[in-house]
Amino acid sequence: xxxxxxxxxxxxxxxxxxxxxxxxxxxxxxxxxxxxxxxxxxxxxxxxxxxxxxxxxxxxxxxxxxxxxxxxxxxxxxxxxxxxxxxxxxxxxxxxxxxxxxxxxxxxxxxxxxxxxxxxxxxxxxxxxxxxxxxxxxxxxxxxxxxxxxxxxxxxxxxxxxxxxxxxxxxxxxxxxxxxxxxxxxxxxxxxxxxxxxxxxxxxxxxxxxxxxxxxxxxxxxxxxxxxxxxxxxxxxxxxxxxxxxxxxxxxxxxxxxxxxxxxxxxxxxxxxxxxxxxxxxxxxxxxxxxxxxxxxxxxxxxxxxxxxxxxxxxxxxxxxxxxxxxxxxxxxxxxxxxxxxxxxxxx
Ligand code: DAH
Numbered sequence: 001x002x003x004x005x006x007x008x009x010x011x012x013x014x015x016x017x018x019x020x021x022x023x024x025x026x027x028x029x030x031x032x033x034x035x036x037x038x039x040x041x042x043x044x045x046x047x048x049x050x051x052x053x054x055x056x057x058x059x060x061x062x063x064x065x066x067x068x069x070x071x072x073x074x075x076x077x078x079x080x081x082x083x084x085x086x087x088x089x090x091x092x093x094x095x096x097x098x099x100x101x102x103x104x105x106x107x108x109x110x111x112x113x114x115x116x117x118x119x120x121x122x123x124x125x126x127x128x129x130x131x132x133x134x135x136x137x138x139x140x141x142x143x144x145x146x147x148x149x150x151x152x153x154x155x156x157x158x159x160x161x162x163x164x165x166x167x168x169x170x171x172x173x174x175x176x177x178x179x180x181x182x183x184x185x186x187x188x189x190x191x192x193x194x195x196x197x198x199x200x201x202x203x204x205x206x207x208x209x210x211x212x213x214x215x216x217x218x219x220x221x222x223x224x225x226x227x228x229x230x231x232x233x234x235x236x237x238x239x240x241x242x243x244x245x246x247x248x249x250x251x252x253x254x255x256x257x258x259x260x261x262x263x264x265x266x267x268x269x270x271x272x273x274x275x276x277x278x279x280x281x282x283x284x285x286x287x288x289x290x291x292x293x294x295x296x297x298x299x300x301x302x303x304x305x306x307x308x309x310x311x312x313x314x315x316x317x318x319x320x321x322x323x324x325x326x327x328x329x330x331x332x333x334x335x336x337x338x339x340x341x342x343x344x345x346x347x348x
Contacts, residue, residue, distance in 0.1 A: 002044045002051065004062045010040050011066045018073045024081050031074050041067050111348040112219055112337055115325045116201045119221050122245045123199040126238065128223065131198040133184035135205070136163065139174035141183035146262040147300045154179065154261075159206045161216075177205035181222035182262060182318060185297075188224065189305035194312045195227040201321070212333040219321035224297070226307065226314030232265070232296055235315035239294065243271050247328070252278065254288055263295025263316055271327075289327050292319035 014034045021027035034040050045063050048056050109117070120130055133141070143155055154160070161177040184200035200222040208214040225234070236255065243251050251274065255267040269292045273284035280287040294317035299309035322334050329348070331337070336344050 002047045002059050002063075004059055007041075007044060007059065007062050007066050010034070010044070011070065014040075014066075014070050015073060018070070018077050021077060021081070024078065024085070027074060027077055027081060034070060035067060035074075041070070110337075110345065111325050111329070112321055114348060115321050115328070116219060116221065118246065119242075119319070119321070119324070120199050120201055122242055123223060125245075126197075126241065128197045128199045128225075131184055131188050131200045132202060133178070133181070133187045133200065135178055135203050137176060137178040137183050139176065141186050142176060142178050142180075145186040145301065145304050146182055147298050147304075148261045152261065159208070161205050161207055179206055180204050180318060181220040182316070184222055185224045185262075185316060186301075186305060189226065189302075189307060194307060194314075195225075196314070197225050197227075199223050210335050210338075212335065215322065215334050215338065217338075218334075221319050221321060223317045224314065225316075226297060226302070226312050228312055230296075230313045230315060232315070235294060235296070235317070238315075239269055239292075239317065243291070246324075247271055247274060250274075250277070255294075258293065258295075260293055260295055262298050262301050264298045266293065266295030268293055269317070283330070291324060291327070292317050294318070 014030065017030045017033070018027065021030055032039060036042065041063060045060070048060050048063075051059060124130070139155075143152060144150075148154060160179055163175040163177070165175055181200050181202050181204055184198070184202070188196060188198050188200075202220065202222075203217055204220050205217050206214075208216050210216065223238075225238070236253075240253055243253050250272075252272040254270045254272070256270065258266045258268040260266040268290055270288035270290050272278035273281060273287055273289055275281050275283050276287060278287040283289075294315065297314040297316050302309040302312065302314070322337055325331065325337070326334065
């Protein structure tokens with residue numbers, strides 16, 4: 001039978017349990033044990049009906065008082081535990097907002113990409129448009145249409161990567177990694193009528209073992225201008241304008257007679273050395289550095305693409321990007337461009 005003495009005993013026990021609860025979960029268990037629906041104080045209240053009326057009132061009042069006190073003790077303890085919890089987290093998980101943030105590492109353009117951008121930028125300024133073609137090319141565009149018949153030495157297995165025809169599609173023609181960017185000329189001329197003013201940057205491939213002056217994959221920028229009345233003088237003037245912007249106002253150019261199957265006449269173009277100003281030094285030897293090949297588009301090529309060589313004429317040129325980057329920055333070995341050594345790459 002419920003009595004005041006029993007309630008006092010329950011209260012003492014409950015107070016002890018509240019005090020020794022070491023965290024919020026333990027405290028909640030204490031609350032459920034004593035004040036919950038099936039808790040011990042609740043059970044006492046449920047048996048009040050069995051008591052005589054005067055005692056019922058006394059015990060009832062005492063039970064409510066015990067409950068109030070206990071609720072008070074629990075909420076005081078709860079506040080203390082929460083504070084301790086926050087303090088502990090502040091001490092262990094603290095964030096020092098005065099520390100500088102973590103920097104995001106920014107990438108940047110590779111030197112070769114920078115040089116390509118610079119070259120194409122200059123020609124865009126002269127009114128040229130950028131054109132592109134596939135790196136896996138067919139023989140027709142890479143050689144035949146460029147006036148290089150099947151027995152031409154440039155097609156040799158020594159310097160061309162051929163791809164097994166069956167592995168791509170059952171084409172009649174040979175498939176290869178383009179050996180230069182010149183096939184883009186043919187693709188563009190077959191697509192559109194003159195006038196044509198295009199610049200075509202991209203990768204080219206030759207079967208070379210990497211050494212200081214050879215890479216099996218390298219970059220070229222091809223240029224082509226076809227219009228009515230284009231002369232060799234236009235070619236020279238264009239290249240002069242380009243070299244002065246690219247290498248500086250004081251640079252001169254020199255054209256040496258040369259041979260390319262797709263141009264007639266053809267020339268190799270040198271720029272005067274910036275180190276010795278053309279007098280001759282360790283870098284250039286003679287005072288001149290070769291930067292590109294060029295010439296007047298061969299009438300055979302114009303005819304091949306359906307242009308009338310009696311009506312239009314044009315010039316073309318092709319330059320090696322690695323070679324130009326090397327000359328501009330005095331890079332001693334082409335392989336440095338592909339080794340991804342950050343100490344080298346980060347300098348530009
Ligand atoms: N395609 C030549 C090469 O890879 C470079 C070249 C020379 C391109 C003369 C031209 C040109 O357009 O007219 O060696």
